[in-house]
Amino acid sequence: MQRVLELKDLKKNYYMGDYIVKALHGINLKIDRGDFVAVMGASGSGKSTLMNILGCLDKPTEGDYFFENKNINLLNDDEYAEIRNNKIGFVFQGFNLLPRTTAIENVELPLFYDRKKEKKNFKELAASALKKVGLQDRLHHHPNKLSGGQQQRVAIARALVNDPSVILADEPTGNLDTATSLDIISIFQQLNQQKITIVLVTHEPSIAVYAKRIINMRDGHIIDDKKTKQRSAKQDLKKIQE
Amino acid sequence: MKISNTLKIAFKNIVKNKTRSFLTSLGIIIGVGSVIIMVGIGEATQRNIEREIASLGTNLIIVYPGAFRGGGVSQGTGTFNRLSIKDVENIKTYSKFVEAVSPVISSNEQVIGGGNNWRTTVYGVSEDYAEIRDYKLASGVFFTEQDVKAGKNIVVLGKDVADAVFPDDEPVGKSIRISRVPCKVVGVLESKGQGSFQMSQDDLIMMPYTTFQNKINQNRFLRSIDIKSSIKDLSVTQEEIRDILRNSHKLPDSSEDDFRIGNQTEITERATSVASLMTLLLGSIAAVSLVVGGIGIMNIMLVSVTERTREIGIRLAVGARKRDILMQFLIEALVLSVIGGALGILISFMVLLILNNFTNTQMVINYRTIILAVGFSGTIGIFFGFYPARKASKLNPIDALRYE
Numbered sequence: 001m002q003r004v005l006e007l008k009d010l011k012k013n014y015y016m017g018d019y020i021v022k023a024l025h026g027i028n029l030k031i032d033r034g035d036f037v038a039v040m041g042a043s044g045s046g047k048s049t050l051m052n053i054l055g056c057l058d059k060p061t062e063g064d065y066f067f068e069n070k071n072i073n074l075l076n077d078d079e080y081a082e083i084r085n086n087k088i089g090f091v092f093q094g095f096n097l098l099p100r101t102t103a104i105e106n107v108e109l110p111l112f113y114d115r116k117k118e119k120k121n122f123k124e125l126a127a128s129a130l131k132k133v134g135l136q137d138r139l140h141h142h143p144n145k146l147s148g149g150q151q152q153r154v155a156i157a158r159a160l161v162n163d164p165s166v167i168l169a170d171e172p173t174g175n176l177d178t179a180t181s182l183d184i185i186s187i188f189q190q191l192n193q194q195k196i197t198i199v200l201v202t203h204e205p206s207i208a209v210y211a212k213r214i215i216n217m218r219d220g221h222i223i224d225d226k227k228t229k230q231r232s233a234k235q236d237l238k239k240i241q242e
Numbered sequence: 243m244k245i246s247n248t249l250k251i252a253f254k255n256i257v258k259n260k261t262r263s264f265l266t267s268l269g270i271i272i273g274v275g276s277v278i279i280m281v282g283i284g285e286a287t288q289r290n291i292e293r294e295i296a297s298l299g300t301n302l303i304i305v306y307p308g309a310f311r312g313g314g315v316s317q318g319t320g321t322f323n324r325l326s327i328k329d330v331e332n333i334k335t336y337s338k339f340v341e342a343v344s345p346v347i348s349s350n351e352q353v354i355g356g357g358n359n360w361r362t363t364v365y366g367v368s369e370d371y372a373e374i375r376d377y378k379l380a381s382g383v384f385f386t387e388q389d390v391k392a393g394k395n396i397v398v399l400g401k402d403v404a405d406a407v408f409p410d411d412e413p414v415g416k417s418i419r420i421s422r423v424p425c426k427v428v429g430v431l432e433s434k435g436q437g438s439f440q441m442s443q444d445d446l447i448m449m450p451y452t453t454f455q456n457k458i459n460q461n462r463f464l465r466s467i468d469i470k471s472s473i474k475d476l477s478v479t480q481e482e483i484r485d486i487l488r489n490s491h492k493l494p495d496s497s498e499d500d501f502r503i504g505n506q507t508e509i510t511e512r513a514t515s516v517a518s519l520m521t522l523l524l525g526s527i528a529a530v531s532l533v534v535g536g537i538g539i540m541n542i543m544l545v546s547v548t549e550r551t552r553e554i555g556i557r558l559a560v561g562a563r564k565r566d567i568l569m570q571f572l573i574e575a576l577v578l579s580v581i582g583g584a585l586g587i588l589i590s591f592m593v594l595l596i597l598n599n600f601t602n603t604q605m606v607i608n609y610r611t612i613i614l615a616v617g618f619s620g621t622i623g624i625f626f627g628f629y630p631a632r633k634a635s636k637l638n639p640i641d642a643l644r645y646e
Contacts, residue, residue, distance in 0.1 A: 052640050055559070057558075057559065057639045057640050057643075058640060077563070078565075081561050081562060081563040081564075082561065084558075084559060084561045085560060086561065090559050090560070092643065096552065096555070096556045096559070096643060097556075098553055098556060099553075100258055101254075109556070109557070110560040110561055112247050112251075113557070113560060113561040113562045113563075113566060114561065158560065162561075
């Protein structure tokens with residue numbers, strides 16, 4: 001199995017004046033290609049900090065972070081931006097779409113910042129990403145004309161558009177009702193079947209059961225890391241609708 | 243990220259906030275517009291002055307009485323007047339480069355004629371004066387060398403005087419009394435129009451200097467000697483006149499000139515220097531409004547950065563580098579100010595067009611001013627846009643994404 005992420009004894013401290021907050025105490029974690037990991041924990045458990053570091057939005061205080069077997073601790077801000085751009089796709093709780101910007105333009109956004117590949121057909125790529133999440137007939141809608149579920153699909157399409165190695169989803173269903181949540185999770189499961197690695201942060205056990213692997217965190221430690229029998233969100237959604 | 247993409251984003255954002263963008267640019271529009279208009283007005287004034295001075299006469303040289311220096315203290319021009327008719331004769335006799343020369347004496351006198359009363363300046367001059375100062379006759383003749391030698395009581399009236407004293411009649415042949423001296427009008431001058439500084443060049447009477455000295459004012463010293471040079475290089479003529487006058491005044495080598503020689507170029511320079519100072523002043527005042535406009539842009543960009551913190555977070559999360567964010571906001575400020583500059587130019591064109599058509603000024607639009615104004619507004623965009631853009635680029639993506 002191909003390794004996507006590996007954390008070795010990773011620590012993160014926050015300094016608030018003289019006061020040190022230890023958010024992560026030596027995390028060891030390996031995630032392979034095609035995995036679907038749910039990171040669980042109460043607020044303050046360090047899961048968001050872990051997510052930020054995995055997403056290259058923040059740097060660890062100590063320890064090593066290997067991304068596709070490359071130690072990325074030594075990279076500079078611009079190289080971090082590049083990894084965020086074409087290796088990682090983000091999906092957030094609050095969707096984080098650009099307001100007053102059409103769905104397709106939102107999905108195009110990562111392509112604008114892609115310096116490696118000289119892609120010309122931004123529109124085509126964005127449209128095909130939106131098709132993957134079933135929004136092919138909503139290309140030119142503004143976010144405020146879309147439902148919460150549709151907005152989150154646009155966000156997933158945006159995460160997909162640059163063919164990332166991993167999708168990081170931070171409470172993607174936090175603002176959605178149960179049916180819509182299952183719908184979104186089923187999209188993640190569908191993408192996962194196409195060998196896309198997914199890391200999902202959630203505090204809801206009912207969402208975590210759709211992952212292949214559940215990691216429990218408390219006080220900056222991983223207290224539990226186990227494989228689980230994955231439920232099918234699609235089937236559960238059917239049951240609800242019946 | 244390519245510049246063209248950044249430009250696209252900047253334009254999109256400007257169009258999204260039409261009203262705000264327009265109000266922001268308004269400062270720059272007004273600033274650039276007023277700079278161009280003010281400089282246009284200033285330069286038009288400068289040109290007018292130049293034109294008027296050219297109408298004084300061509301190749302004109304004027305000798306003034308010099309300052310007397312007693313004990314190292316200058317008493318000011320004219321305190322010790324030594325210019326006399328003899329100097330005029332010497333110049334006439336010895337100079338190779340002088341085409342025409344005339345003494346000038348003047349005084350303000352009361353004039354009565356045709357039942358009307360008028361106060362004007364009476365000049366005692368030679369027959370060459372009209373040629374020297376480019377005066378043309380509307381009717382009658384100018385007095386001749388013989389008239390001057392004979393000291394005849396004849397005068398030539400300026401247009402204003404003719405209109406005031408003989409409003410309905412032809413003045414030539416009429417009699418006029420200048421401080422109780424009866425004179426015959428032999429000619430009327432063509433109008434030269436309004437002079438600079440609102441002084442009319444037509445409110446005057448000319449008479450032979452001999453008559454003037456004998457009958458009007460016994461003062462033997464001259465107000466000035468006006469000379470027309472036969473060659474273009476006035477400095478050569480000036481040097482020659484200087485030598486002649488020094489000889490005429492028997493000045494030893496060690497002493498300074500007791501006269502001062504000015505020429506038209508100098509007068510032009512002095513007068514236009516005032517006008518160009520005015521242009522500079524007007525331009526600077528307008529430039530201040532341009533700076534104020536720049537501060538307006540900075541203000542709006544700062545608001546915009548705060549307002550779009552989340553957007554910046556999103557952009558950073560999907561892979562924007564700090565410099566991409568910096569460029570985006572910088573270009574937005576630049577586009578705002580350059581659009582403002584372009585609109586300002588457009589408006590100033592219209593204003594100048596209107597002013598030129600409805601007033602008698604001929605304002606000019608200077609390409610230098612336009613380039614300067616556009617360059618300046620661009621610089622202001624970059625200068626005042628930099629701080630907000632930098633602030634935006636320094637945002638931490640995590641905090642920016644969480645910003646409510």
